Amino acid sequence: MKKTAIINSQKVTLNKYGHVDFTPEMKKTHTILIPNMATIHFRLLRNVFISYGYKMELLTNSSRSVVDEGLKYVHNDTCYPALLVIGQMIDALNSGKYDPTRTALMITQTGGGCRASNYIHLLRKALVKAGYGYVPVISLNLSGLESCSGFRLTLPMIRKLVAGVVYGDMMMLLRNQVIPYEINRGETDALVERLTEELSQQLAQNRGYRLSEFAPNLENIVREFAKIPVQYRDITRVGIVGEIYVKYSSLGNNNLEDFLREQDCEVMVPGIMGFLLFKVDNRLEDIKLYGGSRLKYMVVDALFRYLTKMERVMLDTLAPYPQFKAPATYEHLKSLVDGVIGHGSKMGEGWLLTAEMLELVESGYPNIVCTQPFGCLPNHIVGKGMVRKVRQIDPRANIVPIDYDPGSTIVNQENRIKLMLAVAREQQQLFAKEPSHMPADDTTEAAAMPQKEREPSFAKPAV
Numbered sequence: 001m002k003k004t005a006i007i008n009s010q011k012v013t014l015n016k017y018g019h020v021d022f023t024p025e026m027k028k029t030h031t032i033l034i035p036n037m038a039t040i041h042f043r044l045l046r047n048v049f050i051s052y053g054y055k056m057e058l059l060t061n062s063s064r065s066v067v068d069e070g071l072k073y074v075h076n077d078t079c080y081p082a083l084l085v086i087g088q089m090i091d092a093l094n095s096g097k098y099d100p101t102r103t104a105l106m107i108t109q110t111g112g113g114c115r116a117s118n119y120i121h122l123l124r125k126a127l128v129k130a131g132y133g134y135v136p137v138i139s140l141n142l143s144g145l146e147s148c149s150g151f152r153l154t155l156p157m158i159r160k161l162v163a164g165v166v167y168g169d170m171m172m173l174l175r176n177q178v179i180p181y182e183i184n185r186g187e188t189d190a191l192v193e194r195l196t197e198e199l200s201q202q203l204a205q206n207r208g209y210r211l212s213e214f215a216p217n218l219e220n221i222v223r224e225f226a227k228i229p230v231q232y233r234d235i236t237r238v239g240i241v242g243e244i245y246v247k248y249s250s251l252g253n254n255n256l257e258d259f260l261r262e263q264d265c266e267v268m269v270p271g272i273m274g275f276l277l278f279k280v281d282n283r284l285e286d287i288k289l290y291g292g293s294r295l296k297y298m299v300v301d302a303l304f305r306y307l308t309k310m311e312r313v314m315l316d317t318l319a320p321y322p323q324f325k326a327p328a329t330y331e332h333l334k335s336l337v338d339g340v341i342g343h344g345s346k347m348g349e350g351w352l353l354t355a356e357m358l359e360l361v362e363s364g365y366p367n368i369v370c371t372q373p374f375g376c377l378p379n380h381i382v383g384k385g386m387v388r389k390v391r392q393i394d395p396r397a398n399i400v401p402i403d404y405d406p407g408s409t410i411v412n413q414e415n416r417i418k419l420m421l422a423v424a425r426e427q428q429q430l431f432a433k434e435p436s437h438m439p440a441d442d443t444t445e446a447a448a449m450p451q452k453e454r455e456p457s458f459a460k461p462a463v
């Protein structure tokens with residue numbers, strides 16, 4: 001017999017943990033709201049859930065009331081992403097757009113030692129205070145942390161979600177490398193829109209996630225991007241690293257990518273797949289460092305190998321297109337921090353954040369914005385705290401750590417980034433071997449411009 005309770009005047013069913021349950025019946029009656037961290041990826045992921053019969057919506061509300069609701073219901077010592085995500089959910093429930101008695105919320109639980117595993121508890125507490133304690137909260141996790149009777153992650157669903165992440169990474173990577181140079185404005189975004197629709201339909205029809213379909217789909221994505229007519233110019237290349245939410249979410253980073261493009265920059269944002277591999281690999285590192293079950297190691301290792309295989313397919317697909325800069329392998333990323341920071345450093349983005357900075361510099365994106373949320377100790381250590389070390393290793397690194405919090409002004413953040421860009425442009429001139437190898441009238445299709453000709457116009461100075 002299921003336990004029930006009255007919360008904020010509504011009768012609810014409780015799950016085995018004593019929390020409001022998302023029951024199987026709710027699949028038909030409730031709309032699940034999820035934060036929109038990375039637009040391309042999350043649209044694909046949402047469509048996977050929809051194909052399993054869930055009604056799901058990505059949250060796009062981004063007005064000041066999001067921050068205000070967060071400040072009202074979350075302790076102001078809590079890290080900024082938690083404040084924003086919770087504020088956005090309560091703001092949506094307040095908006096009148098949804099019937100709160102027919103709405104559920106979904107939030108990720110990473111299972112690591114950081115606060116991201118505990119956002120769910122902060123959210124439930126905030127919901128009770130805001131009068132929505134009866135709204136069920138679904139935990140999206142792969143660590144067996146929490147479950148509810150009406151939502152279950154199955155193996156085919158996980159495989160589709162992983163495929164969605166890789167498709168998202170590929171489109172984000174190529175969009176960023178094509179959009180600053182496109183001749184016909186809007187063409188790149190129109191392509192992303194069309195491909196997202198096509199891939200979503202495939203995933204909804206139980207296709208597009210097996211290796212036999214996955215590789216041709218990736219090949220098709222690259223081919224389509226390579227057809228977009230572009231005119232390459234020698235512009236400043238900037239990488240974005242940082243805590244995962246503020247790195248990807250335009251709500252979290254005040255539209256950082258758009259701002260950088262307005263400043264005539266090409267942006268590189270490392271993909272989500274690296275983070276997934278890092279999270280899985282951490283479990284293996286834990287067992288290596290502290291011991292643990294051999295069976296668990298074998299299971300996690302199988303998942304790690306599966307993800308590595310997907311990464312390999314993506315990189316192999318990019319190989320024949322030298323005009324596109326492919327990301328480094330996870331293995332290479334990990335090797336970059338040997339002797340720099342321990343592989344056991346895994347809170348927040350852990351050593352991965354440091355590795356991503358080193359990799360960006362190595363691959364021609366020496367100018368970096370390191371996004372740091374307020375209240376995030378781990379990423380201040382592995383991000384801001386490692387800037388000096390990264391510069392010692394590679395003096396080309398031109399990194400600006402930017403803090404994001406409810407009180408910081410956008411003007412202040414943008415001025416600091418502009419300062420970094422001024423240094424970047426100075427360095428570009430200082431280290432230029434020759435003026436520019438890209439003639440102003442070089443109108444061509446992306447395929448016609450080999451990567452080597454797009455290398456940054458500076459040489460590594462002698463250390």
Ligand code: SF4
Nearest residue numbers: 079114115116348376
């Ligand atoms: S990594 Fe930082 S922002 Fe993310 S949960 Fe931990 S403290 Fe919060």
